[in-house]
Amino acid sequence: MKLSVFKKAAAALPEDFFDAPPACGLILGSGWGNALTADRVLAEVDYADIPGLGASTVVGHAGKVSLYIRHGIRVVAFHGRRHWYEGGGWEPVVMPAELLRRMGVKNLLVTNAAGGINGKFRPGTLMAITDHINTTGLNPLVGPVVPGWGERFPDQSEVYDTGLTGVLAQAAKSLRIPLKRGIYAFTSGPVFETPAEIRAYAAMGADAVGMSTVPECTLASACGIRVAGLSCITNMAAGIGNRHLGHEEVLEQSKKTTPVMAKLVDAFLQQLALDFQLA
Ligand code: HPA
DSSP states (O other): OOTHHHHHHHHHSOGGGGSSOOSEEEEEOTTOTTOSOOSEEEEEEEGGGSTTTOOOSSTTOOOEEEEEEETTEEEEEEESOOOGGGTSOHHHHHHHHHHHHHHTOOEEEEEEEEEEOSTTOOTTOEEEEEEEEEOSSOOTTOSSOOTTSOOSSOOOTTSSOHHHHHHHHHHHHHHTOOOEEEEEEEOOOSSOOOHHHHHHHHHHTOSEEESSSHHHHHHHHHTTOEEEEEEEEEEEOTTTSOSOOOHHHHHHHHHHHHHHHHHHHHHHHHHHHHHHHHO
């Protein structure tokens, strides 16, 4: 990991991002466009202008970071993310989490699109991630101990914070949006899984599968950031449905679910703002 990259990236952001710790960070998956509601946008930067992050090579990942006020709290949203399978190493993958850490963020909500392994999770299902299985054998924390990234052997028994996941559940309840809970299996991609792999992940206890999220959540949790994860099931995983698997199908379903997810994220921020007032 080239740590100098993070310093350069932070220096490329306007100072507004570092004026005060954001109450919440968001790292959003495919197809969010301008779905988020802001009361006031304070600053916005394209990924292409952030050294070490760069424009995403994946269709549907917008690639900008915005600092805005919503429900009276400061929020920093990363629209789109970089993936391990893009071949650019770990730096761009964990960059949003690292920049949020440098801003002093304490709460992080991460969203993604995922294939449904649990037969009850049809396309359009929203799932709060309760835990993950890293199937890849890869880990962004491999390397020298980095100051600020926690200890050599970080505890991962609660990567997805029960309290923050509760805030998400409360938000879903307030909107009467059904929210399932489940375990997310992380694969390296870029291939979709084989049916045999999906059967293996099902036997391991996975409910959904995807090619993102786990690296940044691993880092964020090691750094002591409270994390919640939200998956949108876009398709049945390989061998479960009979449909062809392709990125277009994933994007199409994401697009359909984004307005509901955006409402949920907004209610989550509202709930978090309430918690801040009470604190
Ligand atoms: N597999 C892996 N990643 C995914 C899938 C899938 O079926 N759907 C959306 N992202």
